[in-house]
Amino acid sequence: MVAGNWKMNTTIPDGVALARAVLERCGAEGTVDVAVLPPFVHLWPVREVLAASSILLGAQDVFWEEGGAYTGEISPPMLAGWCDLVLVGHSERRHLFGETDAQTAHKFAAARRHGLMVILAVGETETERDEGRTVPVVDRQLEAVLAEIDAPPPADEWVIAYEPVWAIGTGRTASPAQAEEVCAHIRAAVSARAGESPRVLYGGSVTADNAAELFSRAGIDGGLIGGASLKPELFADIVAAAALAALAR
Numbered sequence: 001m002v003a004g005n006w007k008m009n010t011t012i013p014d015g016v017a018l019a020r021a022v023l024e025r026c027g028a029e030g031t032v033d034v035a036v037l038p039p040f041v042h043l044w045p046v047r048e049v050l051a052a053s054s055i056l057l058g059a060q061d062v063f064w065e066e067g068g069a070y071t072g073e074i075s076p077p078m079l080a081g082w083c084d085l086v087l088v089g090h091s092e093r094r095h096l097f098g099e100t101d102a103q104t105a106h107k108f109a110a111a112r113r114h115g116l117m118v119i120l121a122v123g124e125t126e127t128e129r130d131e132g133r134t135v136p137v138v139d140r141q142l143e144a145v146l147a148e149i150d151a152p153p154p155a156d157e158w159v160i161a162y163e164p165v166w167a168i169g170t171g172r173t174a175s176p177a178q179a180e181e182v183c184a185h186i187r188a189a190v191s192a193r194a195g196e197s198p199r200v201l202y203g204g205s206v207t208a209d210n211a212a213e214l215f216s217r218a219g220i221d222g223g224l225i226g227g228a229s230l231k232p233e234l235f236a237d238i239v240a241a242a243a244l245a246a247l248a249r
């Protein structure tokens with residue numbers, strides 16, 4: 001899977017144009033699941049652009065309540081049935097907006113109750129890595145979610161994105177070996193807990209230049225792409241790298 005997280009970028013017309021460009025370049029992709037995650041207000045027009053394609057449509061966040069007096073929030077029933085997936089636990093939600101593991105877990109569970117596929121993002125800060133705490137931090141973030149839900153979703157209905165916080169938007173990609181090591185740990189930990197692991201993506205400064213090497217590593221099943229997802233030609237190159245890596249497996 002290659003998922004493009006547009007974050008808080010593009011106006012609606014620019015976002016629709018970006019979706020058209022992604023459709024043109026990636027619409028015929030048959031090996032890799034391609035997803036775009038535009039801002040909330042773009043979701044409906046982007047859905048119309050992607051309607052006849054297999055490109056998945058995702059939201060960047062969701063609130064855990066069904067409805068009510070929660071000014072500014074978007075609930076799972078508002079997305080279910082026409083959005084394919086939702087991202088929860090992105091490091092910008094955790095670190096810029098103070099979201100806790102418990103809140104991320106509520107969001108995950110609420111999205112699943114409404115049948116949405118979920119991409120759960122986990123990852124350590126630079127300090128946590130320097131202190132040798134990458135594995136405990138990632139384990140804690142995963143466990144918060146697994147403890148909240150009665151049973152883990154089927155492996156094809158959720159995805160884990162390992163995104164070291166220090167690599168996001170910084171141009172400092174984790175080395176393929178670093179990414180592989182943590183992705184392998186996640187896979188083993190979730191398999192031990194849930195029976196089978198969903199796909200595990202790497203995210204953090206993935207570019208058209210480093211994607212092939214990252215995706216060639218065993219246990220890295222694709223990428224969650226920020227900056228490069230805003231450039232359709234780069235995003236398409238990253239999708240092509242994932243397709244080649246999938247064929248080589």
Ligand code: PGA
Nearest residue numbers: 168169204205225226227
């Ligand atoms: P980046 O963002 O590719 O710009 O580093 C990745 C992400 O935040 O998902």
